[in-house]
Amino acid sequence: MNYLSTRGDATPRKFCDILLEGLAPDGGLYLPDHYPQIDRARLAELRRVYREQGYAALAFEILSLYIDDIPPADLRRLCEKTYTPEVFGTREIVPLKPLQDGFYLEALSNGPTLAFKDMAMQLLGNLFEYELARRGEQLNILGATSGDTGSAAEYAMRGKQGIRVFMLSPHGRMSAFQQAQMFSLQDTNIHNIAIEGVFDDCQDIVKAVSNDLAFKRRYKIGTVNSINWARLLAQVVYYFAGYFQATRNDSEQVDFTVPSGNFGNICAGHVARQMGLPIGQLVVATNENDVLDEFFRTGVYRVRGSADTHETSSPSMDISKASNFERFVFDLLGRDGARTRALFHDALLASGRFDLGADPAFAEARSRYGFVSGKSTHADRLATIRELFQQHGVMIDTHTADGVKVARPHVRAGVPMIVLETALPIKFAATIREALGRDPERPARFNGIEQLPRRVQVMPADAAGVKAFVAENCE
Numbered sequence: 001m002n003y004l005s006t007r008g009d010a011t012p013r014k015f016c017d018i019l020l021e022g023l024a025p026d027g028g029l030y031l032p033d034h035y036p037q038i039d040r041a042r043l044a045e046l047r048r049v050y051r052e053q054g055y056a057a058l059a060f061e062i063l064s065l066y067i068d069d070i071p072p073a074d075l076r077r078l079c080e081k082t083y084t085p086e087v088f089g090t091r092e093i094v095p096l097k098p099l100q101d102g103f104y105l106e107a108l109s110n111g112p113t114l115a116f117k118d119m120a121m122q123l124l125g126n127l128f129e130y131e132l133a134r135r136g137e138q139l140n141i142l143g144a145t146s147g148d149t150g151s152a153a154e155y156a157m158r159g160k161q162g163i164r165v166f167m168l169s170p171h172g173r174m175s176a177f178q179q180a181q182m183f184s185l186q187d188t189n190i191h192n193i194a195i196e197g198v199f200d201d202c203q204d205i206v207k208a209v210s211n212d213l214a215f216k217r218r219y220k221i222g223t224v225n226s227i228n229w230a231r232l233l234a235q236v237v238y239y240f241a242g243y244f245q246a247t248r249n250d251s252e253q254v255d256f257t258v259p260s261g262n263f264g265n266i267c268a269g270h271v272a273r274q275m276g277l278p279i280g281q282l283v284v285a286t287n288e289n290d291v292l293d294e295f296f297r298t299g300v301y302r303v304r305g306s307a308d309t310h311e312t313s314s315p316s317m318d319i320s321k322a323s324n325f326e327r328f329v330f331d332l333l334g335r336d337g338a339r340t341r342a343l344f345h346d347a348l349l350a351s352g353r354f355d356l357g358a359d360p361a362f363a364e365a366r367s368r369y370g371f372v373s374g375k376s377t378h379a380d381r382l383a384t385i386r387e388l389f390q391q392h393g394v395m396i397d398t399h400t401a402d403g404v405k406v407a408r409p410h411v412r413a414g415v416p417m418i419v420l421e422t423a424l425p426i427k428f429a430a431t432i433r434e435a436l437g438r439d440p441e442r443p444a445r446f447n448g449i450e451q452l453p454r455r456v457q458v459m460p461a462d463a464a465g466v467k468a469f470v471a472e473n474c475e
């Protein structure tokens with residue numbers, strides 16, 4: 001399998017060539033040069049693998065289709081090391097929870113940081129460690145987080161050979177639980193930096209440091225953002241696992257609804273569907289930051305300015321642009337790299353928007369690729385959380401609530417609807433209290449984490465200071 005860029009650079013690259021990279025050199029995103037096809041017989045085989053050998057074995061089968069530069073025995077070992085019941089809490093790893101007939105939540109949030117990002121990040125940590133050892137190299141991951149990504153990255157990279165993490169977060173602005181999760185890590189390769197500023201300041205510092213190419217090279221600076229292909233690939237696996245749990249035979253269809261921000265999670269669903277997994281609809285659920293809902297309704301993709309980006313109670317979906325969306329548009333346009341570049345580079349730079357509404361390809365987003373969308377608000381989240389708790393005794397988090405709310409009007413008779421549960425309620429306690437008048441459930445292993453000693457450095461919003469801190473800690 002070779003990888004190419006969505007902006008036309010077709011230099012053949014292997015999986016491990018792109019594993020540690022962000023954007024392609026031409027500014028595009030990496031995609032496989034084709035999607036391996038799973039026919040009915042193969043699907044039946046994969047169903048059996050999942051049932052008899054478990055999630056790690058299923059992950060190995062899917063990943064093998066895209067990775068031919070890691071020896072199979074090693075790749076299998078990496079999958080087995082990653083997806084264990086000890087780390088993810090159950091044998092199924094991603095169990096389905098039925099809410100009512102044919103309407104399910106798929107639990108993706110039982111990993112170390114209680115959000116779905118663990119599903120990919122835990123694998124990424126093991127892949128990075130493996131590949132860096134093979135090359136005899138080191139990597140210093142520099143990132144900015146408003147919560148879920150940073151903690152998932154830290155829990156994936158803690159204690160890993162050859163890797164350090166420098167994670168910037170806005171001082172005092174994450175939820176108390178999220179701060180406790182990150183700052184209580186005592187591993188010496190994990191560095192929390194709380195910046196006196198907002199999330200955008202953190203991101204600007206990461207950009208400034210990364211743009212200093214000499215510094216970047218000298219200190220082997222890398223990232224783990226959501227455009228990384230390996231993260232997306234890891235996420236493809238749980239669409240298969242969800243399908244197998246919701247169906248009995250391999251001709252049945254299912255629909256998925258995905259709480260979306262950067263379009264990473266649902267893009268993995270698109271990949272699974274392109275491989276032949278019988279997915280009917282892929283329902284994109286957004287919050288008030290409705291960049292994606294606007295596109296799927298109208299064909300207009302419009303990047304929001306910071307004044308236009310809302311701080312919501314489902315904060316991990318508060319995006320101004322959807323960084324993985326270019327991958328889908330590339331496929332939608334028949335993999336035309338020149339056109340994709342004209343939209344995502346030229347048009348966005350010139351006017352911050354493009355409009356495919358009149359293009360015949362736009363209608364295919366729904367008719368051929370199964371995409372529909374909807375939007376949810378703070379009031380919707382509160383009502384949905386309340387309703388599920390009162391009627392089903394199930395407590396869900398704010399992002400999953402956006403999913404459940406948007407899924408409902410798209411439910412089809414006789415077709416299972418699977419809503420991806422992207423976090424547990426404990427991470428967003430304030431909104432749970434607002435909805436239910438009580439504290440969220442807390443998994444026992446997190447009792448008292450707010451009281452643990454903290455390892456965090458508070459710094460002004462200044463790139464030079466961050467660089468000095470990185471340099472000092474790379475000795």
Ligand SMILES: *Cc1c(COP(=O)(O)O)cnc(C)c1O
Pocket residue numbers: 115116117148149226259260261262263264265266316317399422423
């Ligand atoms: C990151 C995140 C999302 C959004 O996922 P994307 O891949 O960016 O679309 C949704 N919910 C939670 C809880 C998240 O952490």
